[in-house]
Amino acid sequence: MAFHISLEEQISKIRTHLANMGKVSTGKVRPRIFVAVHHVNWEKHGLVDGWAEIADVVHYDWGNSFDQYAADWHQRGKPDFNKVLLRQVELAHREKKIDLFFSYLSGRWVYPDTIRAIGKMNIITANISLDDKLKFWGYQEPGGLSGNAEIAPEFDLCITTQASEDVQKYLSVGARSLFLPPGGNTHSFSPIPAPRDIPVSFVGQCYGARPHIIAWLKSNGISVQTFGKGWPSGELSHQEMNVIYSRSVVNLGFGFIGDSPLTGLKGRDFEVPLMGGLYLTTYNQDLENCFIPGEEIECYRNETDLLSKLHYYAEHPDIALHIGAAGRNRCLREHTWIHKFKTILSIIGLSNQTSDQNGSCLLNESKKQALDFFNSAEQFAHNNQYKDAIQHYQMAIEADTTFANAYYNLGIVCSNINQTDAAISHFKKVVELEPQSAGAYNNLGVSYFSKGLIEEAESHFRKAISLDTNYTEAIQNLENVHVKQAFSKVEQYGGKLDGWALSKNEIRSFAIHVLNTNPEPTIIELGGGQSTLFWKFLAQTKNTRIKVSTFEHHP
Incomplete structure (x- = not known):
C-alpha cells in the first residue's frame, strides 16, 4: 500500500525545487502562460478557457498536423512534433516572457529533452494528467514509455487528478507531483430553465458494466433514460447534453475507470453537479473529500445500494434537488477550473492573491x-x-x-x-x-x-x-x-415565402447558400411555368420535401 503524502509535503517539495532551480516568481495580475493542449471534445472549455479567465494565454493546438497513430510516428511524426512545439515556445517567449508552460501531454507525444529545453528558458513547466491510475507507466515504445513516468521528472510540477495515491508514483521516479481534483467550467455547465421531468438519466457511452447495470435497474422498476454513444438515442451535442442534465432530477454516474473495477475522479464528477440536479455516482474516498455525500452529492457502494437510493429519491424529488443545489454551490465555491488554476499559481508564486499554507x-x-x-x-x-x-x-x-x-x-x-x-x-x-x-x-x-x-x-x-x-x-x-439576412435579400429582389415544406435545417442550409454562394438571385425554370430561386440546389438536398412553387422571383 502506498504511503500518504500530505498536501503540505507536496507543495513544499515543489517550492523547494523551484527555489533550487532559481525559478522564484513574483505575483502578477495576469501571468503569461503557454498552453499546449489539443482540443478533442472538452479540453478547450476545460483547460484552455479556464486559464484564459485569469491569465494571458498563448494556446498551441496542433489540430490534425500530427497523427500519433501514423505508421511513421516514432521515426518522423514525434520528432517533428517536438521540434515544432519547442519552436512555438521559443517564438512566444522571444515576443514576451512566458511565465508558465502548461501542457496536457504524455510520453507518447513528448521527449524528456524537449521539456528540459523549455525549462532552461527559465520558464516554470507543469503537466496535467487525468489517467494516472492505469496509464502512468504506459508501455514501452521506440520513443520511450507511452505514459508519464519518463517525462515527469523534467517538469517542475506534475498535476495528477484521478487519485491522491498516484502522487507516490511520481515521487518514485523523482518527480514533484500535486494532487488536484478536476474542475468544471461554469459557462459550459450551467442549468437552463427547464422542467425537471426526467426522474433518472445517464449521459455517457454504452460500454463495460454500464448496459448491464442499466438493464438490471429497469428490471427492478427504475426507468433510466440513457443518452450517448452506443445507446439507442445516439450521441448528444453539448447543448443537448445540458438540456438533459437540466431536465433530470437524478443524474446517474459510474466512477469506474474503463472496464476495470478501479474508481477514480473524473471531470464529470464536477461538471454534472454544476447542472444543479442530484449527482448519484460510485463511491470513492477522494470524491468524499470533495463533496459531502448525502448533502451535496450522493454515492452508492454496490448495485443494491444504488437501487435503494434511486427508489428513495424517486419518492422524494424535492430532497434530491435540494442536495443538487448544494452540490452546485460547492462547485461554484471550490471546484471550477479557475479555482484549480489559481491554486497552481499560488503554489508556484505567480498569484498576486493572498494564499493559505495549502496554496488555496x-x-x-x-x-x-x-x-x-x-x-x-x-x-x-x-x-x-x-x-x-x-x-x-x-x-x-x-x-x-x-x-x-x-x-x-x-x-x-x-x-x-x-x-x-x-x-x-x-x-x-x-x-x-x-x-x-x-x-x-x-x-x-x-x-x-x-x-x-x-x-x-x-x-x-x-x-x-x-x-x-x-x-x-x-x-x-x-x-x-444568416437565415434572416438571406430572406431579407430575397425579399429585396421581389421574392416571397409561401408554403414551405422543409425541415428547419434544410431552410437554414438553403438560406446560407442563397446568401454566400450567389447573393445575386437568378431564375431557374423547372417547368409548369414555375420560376424559383435555387430550386436545383434544394432538389439536391438530402430528404428535401417540396410543396408547389413557393420561392418566386420576379425580375
Missing part, C-alpha cells in the same frame, strides 16, 4: 458575503422567483464589483423576463471583466438579435465562436442570423 486562495470578507448573496440568487432563479433573484445578484455585485458570474447570471435572468437592455448592460460588464468569455458574447448576440440589431448580433456571435470554435449554440445562432 483566500476570500476576503466581502467576497464571502458576495458568494452568499450569489448562492441565494441561484436558488431564487432556479425557482423562477426572478425579482428576488435580481435583488440578490445585485447585492452580490455590490459586495464584489468584480464578480463576473453574478453579472453573467443577472444578465440571464433579465433576458428571461425580457429586460433586454439591462441584460446587454450586464453581459457587457462580463466581457469587461473576462474578455475571453464566449458565453457573454453569445448572450450579447442573442440580446441584440431580439432587438432586431442584426449586424451587432452577428459580430458578437462571431466573437463567441472565435473564442470557442466548438460553441454549438453560438454557431447555430450565427446560422439563424
